[in-house]
Amino acid sequence: MIDPLAAIIAYLSSQGDLNTEIDNRLASKHKFSMPESDPDRWENPSKALQVRYAPGAQPDLYTGNGNIRLEALCYGPRQEEAAAVYGELMAICDAFQRATAATEAGTALIYWLLPDSSPEFGYDPDVNMDFVRTYLKTSVARTPVA
């Protein structure tokens, strides 16, 4: 079974312009607070994207699709840089068409990836960085297509 969040992270990871912006710092939980000795730790401050489950989606009771809502936190050393990450994320949503993404559970088929709110600036005191928070909605087939 496909994990819809894993499918979205895999899809976003394959988007060149976004990853040029964030240098592949993309996960469901940010890595700014990991020990400095950990090679997976994200440089702080830097631009990054955290995408995780958020409540509020209407489940698809009939087709087995994973209809989920996501919170996207677009991190940046300053508001301007956080907004640049948000801009790349919105460009992906604007251009999105039915797409596939390779996950550990197989190839996922993503039906849509759309913004579900307007952006909000915030500041994360734990990592001393600005962010733009927005919400996305997506629908992903739980059955792998390959």
Add this chain to the structure above:
Amino acid sequence: MAETTPYGQIVGVCKIYLAVASTAEPTVNTTPGAAWAEFGATDGEQTIELPGELTFFRDNDHQGPVKAVRPEEDVIVGFTLVNTTHEHLARVLSTISNITTAAGPPAVSRLPLKRGATPTEYALLMKGDFDSPHGQYPGQTYIPRGVFNMSPTMTRAKDARREVECVFTALEDDTQSDANRMGWSTVQTG
């Protein structure tokens, strides 16, 4: 588990193209050529409506109907035009040849609002890059001949844009085989 297959679910909006009536259908996996004017995704929802009520016949020997026929049917495409350039508007109102221009200054483009007694006939194509239920392949709906059939109200407001609700009704194209005279759907399967 649901019986629905993942690729069987077609989502998203298509690009809409217009051409002179009876222009041949482009190959499904190519970009339509210069004969086709691209209207883009047009914005808003797009619809394909197939009205055609049946007439049932009954006799005294049965309680239920014994025969059904479809005396008339339509193929109707609906979409909302948001990009209201004169070139787009002219086509859905009548014909692009109605536009006149002058070099100026100021340079101008003039589009008559009167649509005339005889509507211009077009071929219409709705094309989606991933509209096939057989995989990540393209699909398209082609109507060889039809006319725009609507009385548009182009509302202006401080918090709303001008839009044109377009309704395209197919006409029978006698140059096609009988089953295909009001258009068809083509999808790539491999």
